[in-house]
Amino acid sequence: MSTALNKIIIIFLIISVIFGALPFVIPEYLISTLILFFVWSVVAQSWNLVWGIAGLWSLGQMAIFAMSGYCTGWLIIHFNLSPFLAVVFGILISVFSSLVMALPSIRLQGVYVILMTISFHEIFRILLISDTSGFTGGIFGLPMYEGFVSENFSFSEKIFFQYYIGLLMFIFSTIVIWIVLNSRIGLAFKAIGSEPTYASSKGISIYRTQIKAFLVGGGLAGVAGAYWAQYFGTMQPAVLSYDTMVLVFAMMVVGGWGTFSGPIIGALIMVFVSEFLHAAHQYRLMILGILIIGASVLLPGGLAPQIEKLFNKFFKKKSDLI
């Protein structure tokens, strides 16, 4: 166990150093692409915790993400809160709203959970868009406000700071998920995800564990949402659109749901594929659709198990030596 822990810590350190050094070598537009990768990989990981590992088919993750972001924005604009406090409250509200969503969902199974959670998503989206009082920002989104990084800096300096805040958020969330997955709660998540009947016969309370999964997943999605709100300095209803939901969901599935590294790999692939596909102009969505169909038909378990297989094939002996 301790050698495995050491290995994981070393891998974390190497990845952090690589990502920490990246902004000095890559062009500026790739920095913002990497920031997108940080945000979406955190959302995909939190979604994977709820859907892939705990087996709760929730589509409400984007609503929680947007709820946290919007609350951060509202608190900054309407109540003149400092961005730090607003982010903290945004995350707390996202945890609370995932509790609200969890309570009616835990009684349901399978596809019905999808429908329950997507109802929450749709109610939130429609009420947000159709509000005319100006509080929610309506269909045009919130007006610009100041995030963590002061407006006095130039654009390239700002994006530099934002990159490191994003990197911190990404590393923090990934470590949290790793710790959760390797703790007793994580084992309980896996148990109710794969064999709910057996798990409950072994004394795991399904309802409580499901609520915990919703809360942890919702909290991490809230972290990503709050970061999103302070990074862009605005919130747009586009984060609640069907397309965005599908994109993030596809990250989880292409990478491999139910695995630790799957959503990260999936987010990396999808963010860069969808970025490079901009060269294909109007055919971008068609190609994206074909890629998603191909990935789900050819690799129903996702990429991560395949990569693991390849890795084991080549490095089996070496890992034994370590």
Place this chain on the structure above:
Amino acid sequence: MGIFLNTSIAIVYTAFVLGSIFAASSVSLSLIYGTMRFLNLAHGSFLVIGGYVAWVFANYFGLPLYLAILFATGFGFALGLFTYLIMLKPLLGIGSPKWDIATIIASVGLAIFLEAAILELFGPRLKALPHAIQGSIIIGTTVIRYNALFIGAVAIIILAITNWYLNNSRNGIALRAVASDVNAAYLMGIPSKKMFASAVAISGALATSAGALLGSFYLLKPDRGLDPMMTAIVVVVFGGLGSIKGTIIAAYIVGFIQAFVALTIGIKWSLPVLFAFMIVVLIFKPYGLYGQSEQKRI
């Protein structure tokens, strides 16, 4: 009293038309979930494609609306078969949770592809299907368009044919057998793969014909499939996934709720109230009106 009467006439008329369209556009979703546990999230794109195919036939070939709907139905049949061959057939037999998620994702990919393809082919501008029957009659303050009544009637005809097919034809009975128990049906000598193929093809045909009806009631746009799909999902869940009878009853109830909310509280609230209604239904009846629990089905 006058206002009350007029409002109730408007509600009944709107509920009838909406309910019929919802029933026609939801039955396909229910059928395909019942037979092969495939929640088709490309359903919205199927609806939109039906509208556009009917538009092409009505606009370029000058066909009357009912013939255009017929052609849209045929196109949907082919589209469903194609979907089965490229997407569902390779995934058959990979086991329950993987199958559910892989097919949902594949259908989402299909939806993205189809929507982008429609946008590329037809452009983003609104298109209108011609009316089947011109003219209207005014009862009280409600304008009743003959075209809307025609659409409602066609939807009921489609439902009746589907119902007859599922209950009386050999193929339909085999389909229902596969829906209730795949293994037992297989042991009785029913070729399940062939049944799956025909279920997807029939549901494609139903979806596109319903889409053509929707297109002649509203206007056509490449991204107009999402709201009808959401409504269809609400209807199917409310009725109980996989139950055709429940779906049809639920469609009229949902149509009534939408008409009532839109005409009394305001159209802005019709979808939120609908979703809130669905949440309440799921809290008290976790498997819808006529649905059975998953354990019993397996």
